[in-house]
Amino acid sequence: xxxxxxxxxxxxxxxxxxxxxxxxxxxxxxxxxxxxxxxxxxxxxxxxxxxxxxxxxxxxxxxxxxxxxxxxxxxxxxxxxxxxxxxxxxxxxxxxxxxxxxxxxxxxxxxxxxxxxxxxxxxxxxxxxxxxxxxxxxxxxxxxxxxxxxxxxxxxxxxxxxxxxxxxxxxxxxxxxxxxxxxxxxxxxxxxxxxxxxxxxxxxxxxxxxxxxxxxxxxxxxxxxxxxxxxxxxxxxxxxxxxxxxxxxxxxxxxxxxxxxxxxxxxxxxxxxxxxxxxxxxxxxxxxxxxxxx
Numbered sequence: 001x002x003x004x005x006x007x008x009x010x011x012x013x014x015x016x017x018x019x020x021x022x023x024x025x026x027x028x029x030x031x032x033x034x035x036x037x038x039x040x041x042x043x044x045x046x047x048x049x050x051x052x053x054x055x056x057x058x059x060x061x062x063x064x065x066x067x068x069x070x071x072x073x074x075x076x077x078x079x080x081x082x083x084x085x086x087x088x089x090x091x092x093x094x095x096x097x098x099x100x101x102x103x104x105x106x107x108x109x110x111x112x113x114x115x116x117x118x119x120x121x122x123x124x125x126x127x128x129x130x131x132x133x134x135x136x137x138x139x140x141x142x143x144x145x146x147x148x149x150x151x152x153x154x155x156x157x158x159x160x161x162x163x164x165x166x167x168x169x170x171x172x173x174x175x176x177x178x179x180x181x182x183x184x185x186x187x188x189x190x191x192x193x194x195x196x197x198x199x200x201x202x203x204x205x206x207x208x209x210x211x212x213x214x215x216x217x218x219x220x221x222x223x224x225x226x227x228x229x230x231x232x233x234x235x236x237x238x239x240x241x242x243x244x245x246x247x248x249x250x251x252x253x254x255x256x257x258x259x260x261x262x263x264x265x266x267x268x269x270x271x272x273x274x275x276x277x278x279x280x281x282x283x284x285x286x287x288x289x290x291x292x293x294x
Contacts, residue, residue, distance in 0.1 A: 104119075
């Protein structure tokens with residue numbers, strides 16, 4: 001009897017670390033799901049804020065930039081640079097600049113590169129001649145390089161942007177964007193859009209979730225059924241967004257929908273099959289039975 005008890009004791013000691021490890025893994029997976037679901041909610045809200053900016057500025061890019069920066073406490077767009085007030089080159093400098101511009105079309109790459117560096121060193125004094133070359137030179141290489149050089153020189157005169165400050169809806173001067181431009185939604189959200197007919201497996205999820213813009217609402221929504229899109233192609237009568245986990249149970253469980261009234265609903269369909277059946281053809285914001293506020 002004692003021997004059996006001892007055997008059970010040692011068996012329990014050998015199995016206990018495995019059970020603890022499995023339990024820890026289970027808790028970690030649950031934490032990931034909860035974190036992804038929280039991120040999906042925040043992303044839905046950020047999308048609504050972006051849509052509000054578009055709608056309040058009649059979808060005009062310049063007005064969007066102005067409104068977004070003022071709304072979020074950022075700087076207004078820098079005023080255009082008055083090149084007429086900048087230092088002008090002497091006659092000798094004009095000749096040197098003209099000679100250098102002609103070399104921008106040289107056959108040797110290293111000559112073109114060194115010439116570009118020499119022209120950039122002239123700074124603002126080269127702006128007028130570079131502008132003329134970028135607009136009227138017969139050599140496409142000269143046109144391209146002159147234009148880029150002029151842009152770099154003008155950019156050096158622009159006050160530096162605070163690239164560390166993130167406004168939530170957009171970022172200023174980040175890689176791949178025009179300096180001072182805006183980005184109302186994160187690039188990851190745009191890449192995570194899963195339109196009807198697309199294969200979710202082929203789409204890069206944003207924190208485990210995929211998203212779909214809904215351009216209509218159903219009878220279950222406040223105000224009844226209607227199409228958000230009118231003439232012009234903009235969703236002027238409203239907007240909505242669907243968010244769902246790429247892998248049910250692994251990257252999330254809850255499906256979220258939100259509309260232009262910032263009314264959000266969530267639902268756990270209970271299984272991968274049920275969730276996929278719902279989101280496959282979902283194109284309408286229509287909360288009904290089974291949906292609840294988060």
